[in-house]
Amino acid sequence: MEHTGRHAWRTAEAKCSSRRTLLTGAVASAMVVGFDSLGGRWVSAAEAAGCPSFDDVPPLDGMLHLDSATRQEDAADNGNIIERMPCAVLRPGSVADIAKMIRYCRAHGIKVATRGQAHSTYGQGLVNGLLIENRSLSTIHSIGADSADVDAGVLWQELLLAAYEHGLTPPVLTRYTGLSVGGTLSVGGIGVRNAHGAQIDQVRELEVVTGDGRVQRCSQRRKSQLFEAMLGGLGQCGVITRARVGLVPAKPMARSYVLSYSDNTTFFRDMRTLLSWGELDGVFGLWAPQATSLVYQLNAVAFFDPSAPPDNDYLLRGLSQPPITAVTTDAGYLDWAQQVDRMLAQARLALNWDELVKPWFAVWLDDHAIEHYVSDLVPSLTAADVGPGGQLMLLPQRRSSLTQPFLRVPAGTPWVYLFNVLTTSAQPGPDPAFADTMLARNRRWFDQARDVGGTQYPIGSLEFDHADWAAQYGDLWPRFRRRKRRHDPDRILTPGPGIF
Ligand SMILES: Cc1cc2nc3c(=O)[nH]c(=O)nc-3n(C[C@H](O)[C@H](O)[C@H](O)COP(=O)(O)OP(=O)(O)OC[C@H]3O[C@@H](n4cnc5c(N)ncnc54)[C@H](O)[C@@H]3O)c2cc1C
Numbered sequence: 001m002e003h004t005g006r007h008a009w010r011t012a013e014a015k016c017s018s019r020r021t022l023l024t025g026a027v028a029s030a031m032v033v034g035f036d037s038l039g040g041r042w043v044s045a046a047e048a049a050g051c052p053s054f055d056d057v058p059p060l061d062g063m064l065h066l067d068s069a070t071r072q073e074d075a076a077d078n079g080n081i082i083e084r085m086p087c088a089v090l091r092p093g094s095v096a097d098i099a100k101m102i103r104y105c106r107a108h109g110i111k112v113a114t115r116g117q118a119h120s121t122y123g124q125g126l127v128n129g130l131l132i133e134n135r136s137l138s139t140i141h142s143i144g145a146d147s148a149d150v151d152a153g154v155l156w157q158e159l160l161l162a163a164y165e166h167g168l169t170p171p172v173l174t175r176y177t178g179l180s181v182g183g184t185l186s187v188g189g190i191g192v193r194n195a196h197g198a199q200i201d202q203v204r205e206l207e208v209v210t211g212d213g214r215v216q217r218c219s220q221r222r223k224s225q226l227f228e229a230m231l232g233g234l235g236q237c238g239v240i241t242r243a244r245v246g247l248v249p250a251k252p253m254a255r256s257y258v259l260s261y262s263d264n265t266t267f268f269r270d271m272r273t274l275l276s277w278g279e280l281d282g283v284f285g286l287w288a289p290q291a292t293s294l295v296y297q298l299n300a301v302a303f304f305d306p307s308a309p310p311d312n313d314y315l316l317r318g319l320s321q322p323p324i325t326a327v328t329t330d331a332g333y334l335d336w337a338q339q340v341d342r343m344l345a346q347a348r349l350a351l352n353w354d355e356l357v358k359p360w361f362a363v364w365l366d367d368h369a370i371e372h373y374v375s376d377l378v379p380s381l382t383a384a385d386v387g388p389g390g391q392l393m394l395l396p397q398r399r400s401s402l403t404q405p406f407l408r409v410p411a412g413t414p415w416v417y418l419f420n421v422l423t424t425s426a427q428p429g430p431d432p433a434f435a436d437t438m439l440a441r442n443r444r445w446f447d448q449a450r451d452v453g454g455t456q457y458p459i460g461s462l463e464f465d466h467a468d469w470a471a472q473y474g475d476l477w478p479r480f481r482r483r484k485r486r487h488d489p490d491r492i493l494t495p496g497p498g499i500f
Pocket of ligand 1: 118121125126173175176187191235240494
């Protein structure tokens with residue numbers, strides 16, 4: 001992996017926080033709140049809350065924040081259900097900072113978690129110990145002919161724009177691209193493309209700081225067990241600091257098709273027909289509210305050069321309705337890729353979206369189970385189950401393209417489906433009563449899914465105990481435990497999901 005490149009750039013934010021000259025000591029802004037008469041010294045707010053003093057941390061290139069305001073900013077995630085106040089927030093100025101602080105925390109028995117964009121919804125990235133802000137390291141180091149070398153704090157939308165200048169794109173993009181590279185590589189990163197796998201299937205190499213404080217490079221060929229444990233590994237074995245991710249040529253235009261259905265069986269039959277042709281660049285399902293029900297929307301996209309536009313009649317052949325009934329929209333590739341980013345920007349303004357409670361539900365089901373599951377669940381939904389800023393989504397994936405074992409998906413059929421109910425509350429939170437109701441609902445839905453072979457996609461809000469995690473990993477559970485023991489021997493990393 002190259003460490004310098006023609007395309008290197010930094011955000012202003014990272015520039016500010018990474019200069020050694022900003023620091024005389026390693027610790028910034030520890031507010032003194034009282035005198036400890038037993039210890040005979042003044043103590044900070046963090047110490048008063050039972051946190052260690054961090055007064056002997058090694059010199060850092062970046063900043064370690066102990067003040068309440070910074071810690072409070074990182075105490076919640078996008079779900080607004082769980083709050084966990086970190087004792088300290090590290091804005092690293094270098095990978096060495098992360099390694100030093102992990103070694104420090106290991107020596108002092110302090111738990112550590114990494115924060116990407118905190119778009120998880122149930123405390124997955126929260127911690128009462130040290131929180132590492134990924135975003136401080138967000139350089140795109142280089143863009144080559146078929147890959148990019150990026151820091152884990154880079155957002156996919158930043159890579160999308162930089163790569164497009166070279167006529168390239170990441171092959172798999174999440175629908176919302178304001179997520180961090182490190183965050184989605186830790187969970188999976190599923191897009192609307194059906195046969196390219198998840199974002200974790202497109203990674204060539206990683207740089208990782210493991211739970212023993214070592215900086216390590218890994219890939220399919222080198223330290224492959226660590227590589228495997230990091231991709232979709234929920235931050236259990238290390239902190240991803242840098243990644244080389246695949247890029248492919250980008251076509252300049254995207255044609256979107258939307259077909260509407262009121263009937264579950266016909267929707268699935270037509271979706272399977274399009275998937276079986278394998279000619280569209282993406283096929284997925286959404287639901288739109290209409291009067292008292294939800295209308296099924298079969299969505300598809302074809303990327304193209306203006307000189308060779310897609311043949312709608314051919315691509316949409318064999319469906320229950322003629323191709324002419326599809327609502328068809330052409331857009332530039334970047335406009336298409338950032339469609340959800342724009343919608344979310346509007347929702348942030350109009351609904352105060354970031355502050356809404358989001359008890360999200362996300363589950364994988366195989367081709368035998370999905371149709372029946374959806375036909376039972378969708379008609380049972382109330383307006384509160386979706387909410388004003390919510391959405392339902394179905395992302396089909398060719399099973400053989402999902403190659404990373406720690407992304408747990410059912411194994412039995414050639415196609416698997418990620419089904420999401422992305423609920424929001426009607427009002428900004430916190431709202432514990434609403435959260436409790438929805439958590440009970442999610443658990444009920446999950447149990448029904450698990451009965452038919454489903455697994456959770458662990459970005460949502462699901463109460464999951466140790467036995468649930470063991471069942472989720474199934475025959476891979478002993479392997480995951482071995483990797484954890486090896487790379488994070490004192491179990492300090494990412495306690496949020498409660499796996500170990
Ligand atoms: C609006 C919206 C749309 C979304 N759309 C999609 C979608 O289309 N497809 C999809 O797959 N997902 C989607 N998601 C879910 C998303 O992929 C996950 O929530 C993802 O974790 C978010 O990335 P993040 O940068 O916010 O990560 P965070 O939520 O900050 O982190 C996720 C987990 O990974 C850990 N982590 C973060 N960075 C690192 C690192 N560098 N090293 C090790 N561990 C780390 C954290 O501690 C945490 O446990 C969406 C979420 C939102 C809010």
